[in-house]
Amino acid sequence: xxxxxxxxxxxxxxxxxxxxxxxxxxxxxxxxxxxxxxxx
Amino acid sequence: xxxxxxxxxxxxxxxxxxxxxxxxxxxxxxxxxxxxxxxxxxxxxxxxxxxxxxxxxxxxxxxxxxxxxxxxxxxxxxxxxxxxxxxxxxxxxxxxxxxxxxxxxxxxxxxxxxxxxxxxxxxxxxxxxxxxxxxxxxxxxxxxxxxxxxxxxxxxxxxxxxxxxxxxxxxxxxxxxxxxxxxxxxxxxxxxxxxxxxxxxxxxxxxxxxxxxxxxxxxxxxxxxxxxxxxxxxxxxxxxxxxxxxxxxxxxxxxxxxxxxxxxxxxxxxxxxxxxxxxxxxxxxxxxxxxxxxxxxxxxx
Numbered sequence: 001x002x003x004x005x006x007x008x009x010x011x012x013x014x015x016x017x018x019x020x021x022x023x024x025x026x027x028x029x030x031x032x033x034x035x036x037x038x039x040x
Numbered sequence: 041x042x043x044x045x046x047x048x049x050x051x052x053x054x055x056x057x058x059x060x061x062x063x064x065x066x067x068x069x070x071x072x073x074x075x076x077x078x079x080x081x082x083x084x085x086x087x088x089x090x091x092x093x094x095x096x097x098x099x100x101x102x103x104x105x106x107x108x109x110x111x112x113x114x115x116x117x118x119x120x121x122x123x124x125x126x127x128x129x130x131x132x133x134x135x136x137x138x139x140x141x142x143x144x145x146x147x148x149x150x151x152x153x154x155x156x157x158x159x160x161x162x163x164x165x166x167x168x169x170x171x172x173x174x175x176x177x178x179x180x181x182x183x184x185x186x187x188x189x190x191x192x193x194x195x196x197x198x199x200x201x202x203x204x205x206x207x208x209x210x211x212x213x214x215x216x217x218x219x220x221x222x223x224x225x226x227x228x229x230x231x232x233x234x235x236x237x238x239x240x241x242x243x244x245x246x247x248x249x250x251x252x253x254x255x256x257x258x259x260x261x262x263x264x265x266x267x268x269x270x271x272x273x274x275x276x277x278x279x280x281x282x283x284x285x286x287x288x289x290x291x292x293x294x295x296x297x298x299x300x301x302x303x304x305x306x307x308x309x310x311x312x313x314x315x316x317x318x319x320x321x322x323x324x325x326x327x328x329x330x331x332x333x334x335x336x337x338x339x340x341x
Contacts, residue, residue, distance in 0.1 A: 008051065009051060012051055012052065012053050015053055015054050016052065016053065016054050016057075018054075019054030019057075020054075030091065030094075030150075033087050033091075034087075034088070034091060034150075034153070034154045037085050037087050037088055038088075038154070
């Protein structure tokens, strides 16, 4: 990999990780919400 | 797989995974599912309603991803689809398959646990139907592929309905029939002016196998069945005058457009203005029909 390729690779990996992190947080909120709604 | 494809696979952005879910198809799925949910008699907690639509959207996205995984070879040779994540080499086929299966299992389980198991079973069946029955078994085997594909696309309002009521009555079956009958004129209109692309990819679309004249007759035939079926909810007393008036007007335009297609004799895309017009109008038709159904229920009841 050239330095430019490696930089592009890292930037895209960062964006993928960030997106996955947001999805996981959203899932936590989703399950919290479902639990609250189904309990009442 | 070549080393080239392996290394470029690491360049996927999150958008490439999102693209695997076919977001444009998903908007229609979300819309019709939400309409089925809102038009159903009964009450669902708004948050659970949101969860149900989310699960339907993700399940439909997973089916789209399974379809793209299986069809990467066709997509690679069609201009319209060659830049999709798998044929373009940004997402490795195995990664796409794992992604799709995980989303299928996740959306069905969450639907079952949070909303209900009938809705979850329908969702699971619709994913199976689109990914296996349509994509794997029939799409490349028969020129009636679109008719079968239409059945897969007709599930979302039924699932939305079942999420609220927990059962299936005549009305969701009519909603299913409306989308089912709408799909062939919609897609064959597209296939008529995209015929060259499909023929290059070896997909046996009706215009490729039976020619434009037969396809145009079929478009008209399905349109003539679609319009009375779309008015059945009024006749059966399940919808009021808002739905009745809007759907009758939309149906009249649909038939006029379909007649123009049936009379057209052009064989090259440049002469296919009526087909392009019907294709565009058919999208508007479905949006307005379902919107009218919801407006009818929210305003008149």
